[in-house]
Amino acid sequence: MVSLTINGRIVKAKDGEMLLAVLRREKIDVPAMCHHAAVEPFGACRLCVVEITRAEWKGWCDYVTSCLYPVSPGLIVNTHSDKVNELRRTILDLFLARHPDCPEIAELAGEYGVFKTTYETVVGGNNCILCGLCTRICDRMGFTAISTVGRGHGKEVAPPLRQAPPDCVGCLACAENCPTKFIEYKLRKKRVTIWEREFELLTCTKCGKTTITKDFAEYLSRHRAIDAGYFEICDECRRKNLAVSMGEIVNWERELLT
Ligand code: SF4
Ligand code: SF4
Ligand code: FES
Structure with missing residues (x-):
């Protein structure tokens, strides 16, 4: 463990741990x-x-x-100095110019007092900030269904050859984690459509709610050794089942002791 100072307070962290992880843990x-x-x-x-x-x-x-910055002993950090706030305002000002219709950026910029960009607004742009989170998450899950393609102003996130990605299982992790909600998907009855592919959703056998896609469940059974039966009920019903079982165990123990 090492000691560092964050905003005037001594904080302990693992040597080499990324500073942002420490800030998150300290609720900064x-x-x-x-x-x-x-x-x-x-x-x-x-x-x-x-x-x-x-x-x-x-x-x-x-x-x-x-x-991207690993902590080390004796580091002194200021997360909101005047200069830091000014740097963040400049970044958000640029983001606002490039993505003028993005509510998530507008909200964050507003928190830093930037309500209008001082740069020339990009007309006809989109809300993708090219942060790469969607592709990294998709890769991490083992699908690699999407990637960044093109260069310069033409750079964008897309499936290979900009066609419906054969490796996508419709898990929605890319869309749910996109910070600007740029990736769209449509839920219709028992089907979901993303990246121009349509997937069938499984239905909970207890409550009838839709859960994950059949393709995703099959992938998890095959590659993560999760029994296919696990996906027959939703998380909520599983929790309720567990609560009922726990209640029965407690009752059974009480009866044994009396
Ligand atoms: S996560 Fe969203 S904003 Fe980031 S690169 Fe992907 S689509 Fe663009
Ligand atoms: S929905 Fe498809 S593209 Fe998105 S993370 Fe899941 S597998 Fe990858
Ligand atoms: S979170 Fe560190 S550069 Fe985006």
């Missing part, structure tokens, strides 16, 4: 649009920038992306 709010604890940090959005210094730096300081 730092914006981080391209971060997800389940995947490797990528450093795309730059919003998690913080100010760092050390006693031996004699007043000199640096600005680093906390998601």
Whole structure:
């Protein structure tokens, strides 16, 4: 374990742990649009920038992306100095110019007092900030169904050859974790459509609610050794079943003791 100082408070952390993880654990709010604890940090959005210094730096300081910065003993961190807030405002100002119709960016920018961009607005753009979270999560789950394609202004997230991705199982992890809600999907009755592919949803045999896609369940059974029967009921019914069983066990123990 190492000691560091964050916003004037001594904090313990594992040597080499990423600074953003420590900030999250300490409930210090730092914006981080391209971060997800389940995947490797990528450093795309730059919003998690913080100010760092050390006693031996004699007043000199640096600005680093906390998601990619490993902590070490004696580190002194300021997460909301004037300069840090100014850097975040500039990033959000640029985001607002590139993605003027994105409510998530507008809301975060508003929190930093940026209500209108000072740059020229990009007309006809989309809300994808190219943070790569969707592709990293899809890769991490083992599907690699989507990736970033093209270069420069033409760069975008898309399936191979921009066609319905054969490796997609409709798990929706890309869409649910997209910080700007750019990836759309449609739920209709017992089917879900994403990336121009339509999937059948399983139905809970107890309550009738739809759960995950049949393709996703088959993948989990095959590659994660989860029994196919596990997907026959939804999480809520599973919890209720467990609560009922626990109640029965408690009753049974009480009867044994009396
Ligand atoms: S689609 Fe969403 S998650 Fe994927 S790169 Fe764009 S903003 Fe990030
Ligand atoms: S829905 Fe398809 S593209 Fe999105 S994470 Fe799941 S497998 Fe990947
Ligand atoms: S969360 Fe660190 S750069 Fe995006």
